Amino acid sequence: MADLFHNLILGFGVAVSPVNLMLCLIGALVGTLVGVLPGIGTIATVAMLLPITFGLPPVGALIMLAGIYYGAQYGGSTTSILVNIPGEATSVVTTLDGFQMAKQGRAGPALAIAAIGSFIAGCAATVLIALLGAPLTKFALAFGPAEYFSLMVLGLIFAVVLAKGSVLKAIAMIVFGLLLSMVGSDIETGASRMAFNIPELADGLGFATVAMGVFGFAEIIRNLDTGAEMDRELVQQKITGLMPTKKDMMESLPAIFRGTVLGSILGILPGGGAVIASFAAYTFEKKISREPQKFGRGAISGVAAPESANNAAAQTSFIPLLTLGIPPNAVMALMVGAMTIHGIVPGPQVMQKQPDLVWGMIASMWIGNLMLIIINLPLVGIWVRLLRVPYRLMFPSIVVFCAIGIYSVNNAPVDVILAGAFGLVGYWLIKHDFEPAPLLLGMVLGPLMEENLRRALLISRGDWSVFITRPLSAVLIAAAAGLLVLAVLPTLRRKRDEVFVEG
Amino acid sequence: MSDTPGGPPRQSVAPKWVRGPQDFVGGIVLMGVALFALWASSDLQGMHGFTFGPGTAPRMFAVLLLGLGAAVMITGLVSEGPKLAHYSWRGPLFVSLAIIFFAVAIRPLGLVVSGFAAFLISALGTPETRWVETIIVGICLTVGCALLFPYVLGLPMPLFPQFLVR
Numbered sequence: 323m324a325d326l327f328h329n330l331i332l333g334f335g336v337a338v339s340p341v342n343l344m345l346c347l348i349g350a351l352v353g354t355l356v357g358v359l360p361g362i363g364t365i366a367t368v369a370m371l372l373p374i375t376f377g378l379p380p381v382g383a384l385i386m387l388a389g390i391y392y393g394a395q396y397g398g399s400t401t402s403i404l405v406n407i408p409g410e411a412t413s414v415v416t417t418l419d420g421f422q423m424a425k426q427g428r429a430g431p432a433l434a435i436a437a438i439g440s441f442i443a444g445c446a447a448t449v450l451i452a453l454l455g456a457p458l459t460k461f462a463l464a465f466g467p468a469e470y471f472s473l474m475v476l477g478l479i480f481a482v483v484l485a486k487g488s489v490l491k492a493i494a495m496i497v498f499g500l501l502l503s504m505v506g507s508d509i510e511t512g513a514s515r516m517a518f519n520i521p522e523l524a525d526g527l528g529f530a531t532v533a534m535g536v537f538g539f540a541e542i543i544r545n546l547d548t549g550a551e552m553d554r555e556l557v558q559q560k561i562t563g564l565m566p567t568k569k570d571m572m573e574s575l576p577a578i579f580r581g582t583v584l585g586s587i588l589g590i591l592p593g594g595g596a597v598i599a600s601f602a603a604y605t606f607e608k609k610i611s612r613e614p615q616k617f618g619r620g621a622i623s624g625v626a627a628p629e630s631a632n633n634a635a636a637q638t639s640f641i642p643l644l645t646l647g648i649p650p651n652a653v654m655a656l657m658v659g660a661m662t663i664h665g666i667v668p669g670p671q672v673m674q675k676q677p678d679l680v681w682g683m684i685a686s687m688w689i690g691n692l693m694l695i696i697i698n699l700p701l702v703g704i705w706v707r708l709l710r711v712p713y714r715l716m717f718p719s720i721v722v723f724c725a726i727g728i729y730s731v732n733n734a735p736v737d738v739i740l741a742g743a744f745g746l747v748g749y750w751l752i753k754h755d756f757e758p759a760p761l762l763l764g765m766v767l768g769p770l771m772e773e774n775l776r777r778a779l780l781i782s783r784g785d786w787s788v789f790i791t792r793p794l795s796a797v798l799i800a801a802a803a804g805l806l807v808l809a810v811l812p813t814l815r816r817k818r819d820e821v822f823v824e825g
Numbered sequence: 826m827s828d829t830p831g832g833p834p835r836q837s838v839a840p841k842w843v844r845g846p847q848d849f850v851g852g853i854v855l856m857g858v859a860l861f862a863l864w865a866s867s868d869l870q871g872m873h874g875f876t877f878g879p880g881t882a883p884r885m886f887a888v889l890l891l892g893l894g895a896a897v898m899i900t901g902l903v904s905e906g907p908k909l910a911h912y913s914w915r916g917p918l919f920v921s922l923a924i925i926f927f928a929v930a931i932r933p934l935g936l937v938v939s940g941f942a943a944f945l946i947s948a949l950g951t952p953e954t955r956w957v958e959t960i961i962v963g964i965c966l967t968v969g970c971a972l973l974f975p976y977v978l979g980l981p982m983p984l985f986p987q988f989l990v991r
Contacts (some may be wrong), residue, residue, distance in 0.1 A: 324828075332895060364912070367833045372975075373903070373978075373980065374973075374978050376978070376980065377978045377980060391957045405990070454921060488900075490893065490897060490900065491848075491851070491897055493893060494855055494890065494893040494896075494897055497886055497890045497893055498855065498858065498890060499863050500886045500889075501858070501859070501883065501886045501887060501890055504862075504882060504883040504886060508869075508879035510877075511870075513869060513870070513879035514867055515866060515869055515879055515880070515883055516862065516865040516883065518865070539920060542916075542920060543916045543917045543920055545914030546913070546915070546917075546920070546950050546951055547911075547913050547916060556884070620980070680945040685884060714948070714951055714953045714954050714959075715958065715962045716957065716960070716990070717920075717947065717950070717951075718923070718943075718944045718945075718947040718948045718950075718962075718963065718966075719944070719962065719966050721923055721924065721943065721944070721947040722923075722927070722940050722943050722944045722947070722966060722967075722970065723966070723970065725923075725924055725927040725940075725943060726927075726936065726940060726970050726974055726982075727930070729927075729928070729931055729982065730974055730980040730982060732976075733981075733982065735928040735929065735931055735932060736928070738924060738927055738928035739924065739925060739928045740933070741924070742920075742921050742924035742928075743881070745920065745921070746917060746921065749853075749917060752911070753847075753909075753910040753912065754847050754848070754850065754851035754854075755847060755851070755907070757846075772877075772882040775877075776877045776882075776924055777880070779875060779876075779877065780875070780876055783875055784874070784875020784876075785875075825908055
């Protein structure tokens with residue numbers, strides 16, 4: 323317990339320094355700003371803005387990136403409520419009741435409750451991270467390569483099972499990502515693999531490059547398909563009366579708490595369940611509600627619960643990243659990318675060797691959530707105006723901004739062309755209903771998995787049974803296998819699809 | 826790229842016995858990617874006793890992808906699925922052209938020229954572009970980026986054409 327307070331004090335000490343406060347504020351603001359722009363999801367936002375943090379010191383860069391992340395998420399909720407376009411998968415369910423509320427002229431309370439719910443969830447999640455951080459780190463230090471490998475397998479399986487869509491296709495995407503991560507130099511022998519003597523590929527495919535391609539460029543191209551004038555039913559009413567009434571609060575508070583609990587639990591799972599958390603929270607609220615018929619017609623708890631759940635999950639998904647070094651979802655994968663660029667290898671060692679970095683970031687998350695609530699409610703008017711920016715002007719801007727951003731990472735023109743190529747790959751993936759997020763996850767975990775697999779087999783002298791004879795590893799592998807079997811069983815699959823049916 | 830979208834998009838191309846053309850084609854392309862990776866990594870050393878060679882893991886993942894691609898393809902054969910989606914050419918073409926132009930031009934011509942030109946090229950990607958406002962926004966964005974990246978963020982890059990600077 324004393325440890326906890328000590329850590330949190332250390333963290334807040336780092337986070338409230340004027341520079342870091344500024345970075346947190348800028349991150350949250352810019353994140354919201356870009357997140358609000360229609361057609362740009364959270365992952366694309368973080369990928370796009372990644373280069374602007376490169377010039378900063380590591381702590382500042384991570385604080386700013388975290389700010390961008392939850393800013394973007396909040397921006398996504400704003401578009402869900404105001405224009406019925408979910409910025410990303412986690413706010414799909416928010417559109418159901420949020421947009422209805424907006425149509426009834428209650429956009430203000432809907433936005434406010436989304437912010438308040440997110441803040442409460444954020445507070446709980448911050449404490450949870452602080453509580454679980456240290457013990458999990460100790461636990462992680464006991465891991466050998468075999469355990470790490472098994473844990474990553476479990477994480478990837480979780481990511482597949484908790485996601486929407488076909489399990490088979492998601493696994494295929496993960497393996498595609500793993501394969502892409504093999505491009506470049508072999509860690510141990512230095513042999514050049516699948517690089518075709520292109521010097522820029524010698525270091526491997528940068529995943530800022532791939533991420534911007536499959537999430538940024540591909541999205542743009544896809545959106546152009548439907549015509550630049552996307553069908554946007556912007557709520558025309560003026561937003562008046564921002565604050566929710568007492569009755570609204572009474573209705574949403576319990577929903578917020580339930581959403582927070584659900585989201586926190588699902589977020590810790592190595593699969594990172596922000597998406598499923600928001601869907602599950604909505605379904606749950608609807609089930610236990612005394613007036614389920616109100617859902618879909620502007621029920622405020624239908625906004626409060628999923629918004630709290632996705633924010634809680636978004637934050638607790640930092641736990642596997644910070645303690646185990648395993649990114650549970652695509653956004654965390656980008657965070658790993660950012661850390662690597664700053665020379666930090668995420669994992670239990672970071673928690674021990676650079677506590678100021680980890681705890682500073684955790685504390686700044688709480689501050690960032692507070693900032694979101696303070697700055698965003700008065701700024702709703704500006705966000706609404708941003709939503710009116712026509713796509714025909716926005717998309718060339720995004721193209722150029724992304725191109726400059728990718729170029730700035732390594733000053734390499736080849737990277738820009740590669741990102742363009744991955745844009746086309748991403749477009750193709752979308753057309754064939756393959757999710758790009760597992761691909762990115764596979765790409766980040768690829769080198770880690772290979773390294774641990776190699777080391778595990780080296781230690782066991784080539785004996786593959788090491789993964790099932792070491793008890794901890796066996797448990798993890800068994801869990802992964804069990805999960806996979808459950809996911810393809812018809813009964814459970816139906817249940818899983820049911821959760822997503824609301825979207 | 827072996828995996829860029831190609832081929833005619835019309836669903837009439839798919840024979841009747843393919844019940845889910847989207848998955849069928851998707852699986853085949855993934856298998857193609859896997860085979861390409863197998864070929865590309867064939868020059869690398871494999872297992873060396875019980876230690877991994879540089880080629881072991883790539884080939885392992887490639888074989889895995891081959892299998893998964895085949896499974897996706899079979900899914901497309903045996904179960905009813907969506908038809909092939911419609912591809913358009915205008916957006917992908919001009920956005921790609923803009924990206925390629927930027928990549929080629931950034932070194933010799935600098936950020937201002939290549940950024941603005943890339944903006945205009947990508948604006949061709951939709952018939953809805955109105956040129957006056959596009960040019961104004963393009964100028965604003967270029968100026969903004971020219972200030973943001975090199976000065977505010979401290980990421981050095983050439984701003985103006987080299988022959989002018991010299």
